[in-house]
Amino acid sequence: MKVGMDGLGESAVEKAVTPQDKLSAHLSDDMAAVNRLIRARMASEHAPRIPEVTAHLVEAGGKRLRPLLTLASARMLGYTGVDHVKLAATVEFIHTATLLHDDVVDESERRRGRPTANLLWDNKSSVLVGDYLFSRSFQLMVETGSLRVLDILANASATIAEGEVLQLTAAQDLRTDEKIYLQVIRGKTAALFAAATEVGGVIAGASEPVVAALRDYGDALGIAFQIADDILDYGGSDAAIGKNTGDDFRERKLTLPLIKAVAKASPEEHAFWVRVIEKGDQRDGDLAQAMVILQRHDAISACRAEALAWASRAKDALYNLPVHPLRQILSELADFVVSRIS
Amino acid sequence: MKVGMDGLGESAVEKAVTPQDKLSAHLSDDMAAVNRLIRARMASEHAPRIPEVTAHLVEAGGKRLRPLLTLASARMLGYTGVDHVKLAATVEFIHTATLLHDDVVDESERRRGRPTANLLWDNKSSVLVGDYLFSRSFQLMVETGSLRVLDILANASATIAEGEVLQLTAAQDLRTDEKIYLQVIRGKTAALFAAATEVGGVIAGASEPVVAALRDYGDALGIAFQIADDILDYGGSDAAIGKNTGDDFRERKLTLPLIKAVAKASPEEHAFWVRVIEKGDQRDGDLAQAMVILQRHDAISACRAEALAWASRAKDALYNLPVHPLRQILSELADFVVSRIS
Numbered sequence: 001m002k003v004g005m006d007g008l009g010e011s012a013v014e015k016a017v018t019p020q021d022k023l024s025a026h027l028s029d030d031m032a033a034v035n036r037l038i039r040a041r042m043a044s045e046h047a048p049r050i051p052e053v054t055a056h057l058v059e060a061g062g063k064r065l066r067p068l069l070t071l072a073s074a075r076m077l078g079y080t081g082v083d084h085v086k087l088a089a090t091v092e093f094i095h096t097a098t099l100l101h102d103d104v105v106d107e108s109e110r111r112r113g114r115p116t117a118n119l120l121w122d123n124k125s126s127v128l129v130g131d132y133l134f135s136r137s138f139q140l141m142v143e144t145g146s147l148r149v150l151d152i153l154a155n156a157s158a159t160i161a162e163g164e165v166l167q168l169t170a171a172q173d174l175r176t177d178e179k180i181y182l183q184v185i186r187g188k189t190a191a192l193f194a195a196a197t198e199v200g201g202v203i204a205g206a207s208e209p210v211v212a213a214l215r216d217y218g219d220a221l222g223i224a225f226q227i228a229d230d231i232l233d234y235g236g237s238d239a240a241i242g243k244n245t246g247d248d249f250r251e252r253k254l255t256l257p258l259i260k261a262v263a264k265a266s267p268e269e270h271a272f273w274v275r276v277i278e279k280g281d282q283r284d285g286d287l288a289q290a291m292v293i294l295q296r297h298d299a300i301s302a303c304r305a306e307a308l309a310w311a312s313r314a315k316d317a318l319y320n321l322p323v324h325p326l327r328q329i330l331s332e333l334a335d336f337v338v339s340r341i342s
Numbered sequence: 343m344k345v346g347m348d349g350l351g352e353s354a355v356e357k358a359v360t361p362q363d364k365l366s367a368h369l370s371d372d373m374a375a376v377n378r379l380i381r382a383r384m385a386s387e388h389a390p391r392i393p394e395v396t397a398h399l400v401e402a403g404g405k406r407l408r409p410l411l412t413l414a415s416a417r418m419l420g421y422t423g424v425d426h427v428k429l430a431a432t433v434e435f436i437h438t439a440t441l442l443h444d445d446v447v448d449e450s451e452r453r454r455g456r457p458t459a460n461l462l463w464d465n466k467s468s469v470l471v472g473d474y475l476f477s478r479s480f481q482l483m484v485e486t487g488s489l490r491v492l493d494i495l496a497n498a499s500a501t502i503a504e505g506e507v508l509q510l511t512a513a514q515d516l517r518t519d520e521k522i523y524l525q526v527i528r529g530k531t532a533a534l535f536a537a538a539t540e541v542g543g544v545i546a547g548a549s550e551p552v553v554a555a556l557r558d559y560g561d562a563l564g565i566a567f568q569i570a571d572d573i574l575d576y577g578g579s580d581a582a583i584g585k586n587t588g589d590d591f592r593e594r595k596l597t598l599p600l601i602k603a604v605a606k607a608s609p610e611e612h613a614f615w616v617r618v619i620e621k622g623d624q625r626d627g628d629l630a631q632a633m634v635i636l637q638r639h640d641a642i643s644a645c646r647a648e649a650l651a652w653a654s655r656a657k658d659a660l661y662n663l664p665v666h667p668l669r670q671i672l673s674e675l676a677d678f679v680v681s682r683i684s
Contacts, residue, residue: 047507101473104446105466124447127469128506131443134476135499142496147487154484157477164470165389 019333023068026326030071030085031064037089041136053129054096066091066196069330073200073214076326083144083203090153091196093137098160098192100130105168149199156195163187167253172278174262174270176254182223185230190222213320217330220314225337227307230255231300232340234291246287252277256306258290260299269293304341311338361675365410368668372413372427373406379431383478395471396438408433408538411672415542415556418668425486425545432495433538435479440502440534442472447510448593491541498537505529509595514620516604516612518596524565527572532564555662559672562656567679569649572597573642574682576633588629594619598648600632602641611635646683653680 024031044050067088074084104123134157141153167184170176197218201211233248234257248255254262254277262273272289275281294300314334321327366373386392409430416426446468476499483495509526512518539560543553575590576599590597596604596619604615614631617623636642656676663669 044504044507047504047511049511050504050507101469104469123465124510125507127443127446128503128510131476132500132503132507134473135496135503138480138496139500142489142492145489147484147489150484150492154477154480158474158481161470161474161477162386162389162392165386165391165467165474168466168470169389169391 019329019336020063020065020068022329023072023326023333024064026329027068027071027075030075030088031068033082033085034064034067034071034088034092037085037140038092041089041093041140042133044132047132049125050129050132053100053125054133064092066095066192069193069196069218070200072326072330073197074204076321076324076330077201077204077206077210079200079204081203083146084200086140086144087149087199087203088196090137090140091192091199093133093140094153094157094160095192097130097133097137098164100126100133102164105164144203146202148202152195152198152202156191159191160187163191170254172252172280173254174273174278176259177263178256178259181254181256181259185223185226186219189226190219193222193225194218209320213317216317217314217334220310220317221334221337224307224310224314224334227256227303227310228338228341231257231303231307234294234300249276249287249290250282252280256303257294257299260302261290261294261297264297264299265293304338307338307341311335361671361678362405362407362410364671365414365668365675366406368671369410369413369417372417372430373410375424375427376406376409376413376430376434379427379482380434383431383435383482384475386474389474391467392471392474395442395467396475406434408437408534411535411538411560412542414668414672415539416546418663418666418672419543419546419548419552421542421546423545425488426542428482428486429491429541429545430538432479432482433534433541435475435482436495436499436502437534439472439475439479440506442468442475444506447506486545488544490544494537494540494544498533501533502529505533512596514594514622515596516615516620518601519605520598520601523596523598523601527565527568528561531568532561535564535567536560551662555659558659559656559676562652562659563676563679566649566652566656566676569598569645569652570680570683573599573645573649576636576642591618591629591632592624594622598645599636599641602644603632603636603639606639606641607635646680649680649683653677 042051042054070088070091071084074087104126137153141150163184164187166180166187170180170184194215195218198211198215201214206214230248233245233255235245249258258273258277262270265273272286272293276286276290311334315331318327318331318334384393384396412430412433413426416429446465479495483492505526506529508522508529512522512526536557537560540553540557543556548556572590575587575597577587591600600615600619604612607615614635618628618632653676657673660669660673660676
């Protein structure tokens with residue numbers, strides 16, 4: 001398949017507005033193959049609950065960003081085999097499995113504007129179907145026969161799981177610092193982004209510097225993306241993103257804006273953070289008060305600067321890759337994930 | 343290490359009473375290495391909750407049967423490397439992870455006579471630490487560098503997860519037949535037993551017939567073990583096993599004794615099963631009534647015969663393996679798992 005010459009024709013590529021739309025348009029044949037594989041592998045002859053729960057999530061119009069990263073990385077390096085499709089499906093299965101488990105952990109009721117699986121079925125189904133998807137992803141990656149790929153994805157899985165536990169214990173703890181925060185968001189977002197791009201390079205047989213550049217791009221993109229997300233939870237510059245402002249505050253999560261404000265807190269402010277975050281004694285007006293304090297210490301501006309710096313790092317990493325239309329889109333994607341906050 | 347010439351000396355082997363004790367005594371140096379590896383790998387520098395939760399389970403005096411099966415399989419075939427220790431730890435991590443998730447799914451409060459992790463910490467910790475152990479097991483098996491081993495364990499993981507979901511949906515459903523039951527218990531028990539023995543053979547470089555024999559042994563042993571367990575839940579011949587008689591009945595699980603009784607039910611009996619299992623309307627005396635019905639149809643005897651037949655199959659599979667003291671103990675182990683019901 002020639003990149004861009006897909007079923008939708010060049011016009012779909014031209015009409016695409018966001019970088020993500022452009023990736024989808026460029027890689028539409030590959031993505032169609034990924035979607036077929038996902039549907040085939042989430043089937044279970046004997047346990048119909050599995051495709052029910054999974055379809056709810058997989059068909060819910062998720063952005064499929066991670067599999068697109070894998071496909072783009074491999075294609076950009078001239079890969080002509082079929083294993084990139086398996087790896088893209090692997091990455092999406094891992095992502096979906098973590099969403100299922102996250103919703104149990106967060107006791108979420110909505111995801112992507114729809115009721116969560118744990119609400120529609122039960123926590124049991126979310127836990128077990130998540131495990132099933134993990135094991136399916138494991139089978140898919142073994143099929144590629146690449147120990148290097150298995151090593152990367154095993155390490156990413158461990159980072160994800162460790163980050164999740166760390167987030168659980170770091171929440172509500174005002175001692176959480178920026179170093180811990182970085183680990184949490186690497187686990188939550190960047191580890192899978194980095195693995196998604198890195199395995200695309202590995203399967204394409206890229207040289208070590210190219211593989212490292214892809215990993216660095218994914219890592220920095222993921223961190224920029226997550227910091228931006230955490231800023232938007234305090235309003236950002238655009239409230240129309242579908243996420244409820246203040247969710248992290250109400251769940252007493254120590255994200256970067258709070259961490260920066262806590263580090264500069266006056267005694268009165270510190271007492272406020274102890275009450276609302278550590279003790280969880282939140283009253284009307286506390287969120288507004290929190291935002292006044294963030295403003296006072298320029299916490300959001302400082303976070304924004306960090307997100308932009310990570311987006312720059314992502315783009316810098318791309319210079320080590322060959323010139324390619326997909327490379328250009330990945331560069332635009334790095335700008336795009338922080339455009340929501342600038 | 344010469345088998346049997348371990349730190350405890352020959353006397354420990356002689357004093358061992360059960361086949362499992364004998365395996366532990368024969369393989370005590372290897373098991374010490376497995377335990378060291380488990381402790382090292384369950385550590386997490388950043389998330390102390392992980393070793394807390396894991397230690398609670400791993401140190402709880404579990405029988406370590408699965409890692410012993412891996413060690414015994416490899417040693418019996420003359421393996422002198424170190425990867426069998428990694429695989430034994432892998433198998434124990436997978437087992438521990440499934441226990442953590444099972445306790446969330448079953449809403450259990452006690453395991454091995456102690457409060458469960460979900461009760462001591464919370465469901466969140468059990469879900470996430472289970473995920474962490476899965477990812478750790480995955481890293482360990484990748485370290486062996488054997489794609490064959492990875493393939494076996496990936497397939498076992500999928501069978502386990504599918505069996506768990508199947509059990510969830512088959513529970514309370516009187517249409518559950520013996521074929522579905524077999525799948526459920528393969529997922530619940532036999533798949534990991536079979537993988538534990540099979541990977542021991544693979545890592546030892548055994549021939550295909552020997553590898554197949556080890557897999558068949560583990561599969562049949564696991565099935566015999568689980569049928570015996572399900573019989574004991576209805577009292578068996580010995581109530582002193584620490585398991586509460588009637589748990590499966592109260593949880594409305596369709597295990598083999600019930601499936602056999604339901605298949606032969608009179609219209610009145612069928613109505614009884616619909617009420618207590620499908621509708622979950624259980625009253626005082628219902629368990630006793632259920633046991634009378636089981637007795638009437640010789641359901642327990644029929645289950646016992648099946649468990650004994652699977653134990654025989656396990657022993658038969660061993661004939662394809664070379665003569666070895668460990669082979670003799672594995673044969674005794676097959677008799678032992680059904681001795682509880684005969």
